[in-house]
Amino acid sequence: MKLPSILNLVTDDLAVDLGTSRTRVFARGRGIVVNEPSLLAYDTPTREVVAVGLEALELEGRASEDIHIISPLQDGVVADSTFAGKLLEHYIRKARDGRSTISRRVLISIAADASDIEHYALRYAAKEANVSNVHFINKGIVAILGSGVDPDDQRATLVVDVGAGTTTIAAMVHNHLIFTRTLRVGGNDMDTALIDMIKQNHNLLVGPRTAERVKIELGCAVPLDQEQTTMVKGRSTIGGNPEMAVVNSIEIHEAIEPIVARIVNSVQDALEALPPEASGDIYDRGMVLGGGASLLAGFDERLMKETELAVQLTESPQRAVIRGLGLLFENPLALRRAIIKSEQ
Numbered sequence: 358m359k360l361p362s363i364l365n366l367v368t369d370d371l372a373v374d375l376g377t378s379r380t381r382v383f384a385r386g387r388g389i390v391v392n393e394p395s396l397l398a399y400d401t402p403t404r405e406v407v408a409v410g411l412e413a414l415e416l417e418g419r420a421s422e423d424i425h426i427i428s429p430l431q432d433g434v435v436a437d438s439t440f441a442g443k444l445l446e447h448y449i450r451k452a453r454d455g456r457s458t459i460s461r462r463v464l465i466s467i468a469a470d471a472s473d474i475e476h477y478a479l480r481y482a483a484k485e486a487n488v489s490n491v492h493f494i495n496k497g498i499v500a501i502l503g504s505g506v507d508p509d510d511q512r513a514t515l516v517v518d519v520g521a522g523t524t525t526i527a528a529m530v531h532n533h534l535i536f537t538r539t540l541r542v543g544g545n546d547m548d549t550a551l552i553d554m555i556k557q558n559h560n561l562l563v564g565p566r567t568a569e570r571v572k573i574e575l576g577c578a579v580p581l582d583q584e585q586t587t588m589v590k591g592r593s594t595i596g597g598n599p600e601m602a603v604v605n606s607i608e609i610h611e612a613i614e615p616i617v618a619r620i621v622n623s624v625q626d627a628l629e630a631l632p633p634e635a636s637g638d639i640y641d642r643g644m645v646l647g648g649g650a651s652l653l654a655g656f657d658e659r660l661m662k663e664t665e666l667a668v669q670l671t672e673s674p675q676r677a678v679i680r681g682l683g684l685l686f687e688n689p690l691a692l693r694r695a696i697i698k699s700e701q
Contacts, residue, residue, distance in 0.1 A: 371452055372464040372494075372682035373478075375445065377430045377545060378521025378649070380410075381676065382452040383683040389676065390452045397444050398426045406440070409447045418564045432541040433468060433523035435478035442485020449486055463488045464682050467697065468523060468539035476697075494682060497537035498526030498695040503681030504645045504671040508532045508691050512642065513635035517624055518677055519648035519656070521545045524620050526627045528635060532691060536631055540623045544650030547572055547613040552613035555589060559602035563591035575606045578617045578659040617656070621663050628664060634681040643667025647677035 370385035375395065382391035392468075393410035400407055401423050408416055417426050429441035469478060476493065485492045500518035502508060511531050518525040521544045528536040548568040555561050555568070567589055574587050585606045593600040617639070624644075626638065643666045646657055657668040671677055685692040 359582065369453060370462050370464075370686055371449060372466075372679065372683060372685070373445065373448070374466050374679040375430060375441070376520055376678075377428060377433055377543070378520070380444065381673075381679040382448050384452050384609055385686045387682070388683070389679055390454070391448045393448070395428045397429065397440055397447075398424050398428060399440070401425050406443050409444060409449070411488050414566075417566060425674075429482075431522065432543075433520065433539070434471075434475050434541075435482055438478045438481040439485060441478070441482035445488070446486035449488065449492050463491045464494050464685060464692075465491060466499055466678055466682055467493045467497045467565060468525070469497050469534075469537045470539050471697075489612065493697045494676060494685065494695045495697055496523075496525050496539070497538065498529070498534055498676050498691065499681030499685065500647055501527055501529045501534075501645075501681065502523050502684045502688075502691065503677035503679065504647045506645065506687065510685065512643070513638035514629070515627070515644040516671075517620075517633075517641045517644055517646055517648075517651070517660070518674075519543055519620060519646070519650040519653075520678075521649060522691050524623065524650075526624060528627070528631060528639070530635060532694060534694075535635060536627060538623065538627055542601070542616055542619055542650070544569075544572070544653070546616045547576065547650070547653070550612045550616060551576075551609065554608060555602065555604060556594060558608055559589075559604065560588065560594045561591040561600060561602045562594055563589055567591065571604060571609060572613070572653070573608050575604075576613055577606065577610055577651055578653055578655040579662075580610055581606045612613075613653075617653070617659065622658060624660065625664060628666075641665065643669060645671050645673040646668050647671045650658075651677040 372383040374381040380395045384390045394414045396413040396414040397406050398416050399407040429437040435441045499515045504516050506514045513530045515528045524540040526538045548565050551568040555563050586603050590601045659667045
């Protein structure tokens with residue numbers, strides 16, 4: 358085998374969207390090679406990791422008392438550096454697929470306004486994962502690139518990326534980010550609100566998977582024209598036995614409405630903060646929606662009504678950030694501008 362081929366084998370470029378809900382890894386030249394839940398299960402007495410990703414998800418709600426299942430990231434922030442490192446190490450190893458033991462570069466998206474503590478926690482996690490050459494990338498820029506926006510466009514573009522733990526609002530003109538804001542709220546907050554509502558209204562304990570199903574089935578950012586219902590199963594808060602309840606679309610809408618309203622209000626605040634010429638561009642072309650939680654029924658309709666702007670949902674919105682990270686490998690100028698300098 359020729360030397361250049363060997364070098365290519367051991368120096369894969371990787372990009373990681375380490376999300377609250379899912380972790381996605383892009384390998385240069387191969388595309389998205391990992392797309393799994395940001396979950397791990399560990400034995401409480403020993404803190405030994407027993408399952409990661411899909412395997413940990415299968416244990417959720419079914420594991421013994423000694424097995425604890427967590428996401429090491431909360432609201433887009435590393436909550437447990439050690440376990441985040443183990444999660445990152447597992448997925449980077451899986452992305453390499455035996456092809457290499459080192460990576461020339463690893464790009465990891467992070468909120469532009471992340472604190473020094475958040476930077477340290479993520480860098481510690483990368484160190485735990487045996488990643489030394491890591492660059493933190495402005496999530497606002499990659500959310501825009503991944504939404505199909507031409508970075509050289511002379512007119513302003515506004516992108517709203519609603520993820521599981523955070524909502525990123527960003528605007529770009531000709532490869533320059535002119536506005537970015539991170540809201541620590543997203544789809545997981547809707548799930549939590551539904552869990553609380555079902556407990557309060559129906560005396561029933563349900564898990565995140567059931568809450569997410571309810572959100573997908575009947576969750577809506579605007580009231581439904583006709584009331585609909587769905588059945589949920591869980592554990593009674595009164596007798597402790599397995600029970601079932603019927604939940605209706607009205608109480609579901611009321612439960613998630615404060616989260617939806619907070620996101621919409623933040624978008625309106627962002628529009629008011631834009632420079633006048635950029636505002637004119639966005640008035641003409643509207644905004645682009647990305648992120649998995651943007652798929653909530655009626656969310657685009659709600660934004661259009663509240664802002665009086667056109668709203669376009671990007672293709673595969675759940676993958677907008679990882680697509681944007683992958684595109685940076687082919688755009689050195691955008692990559693240089695996307696690297697958050699404070700981490701160097």
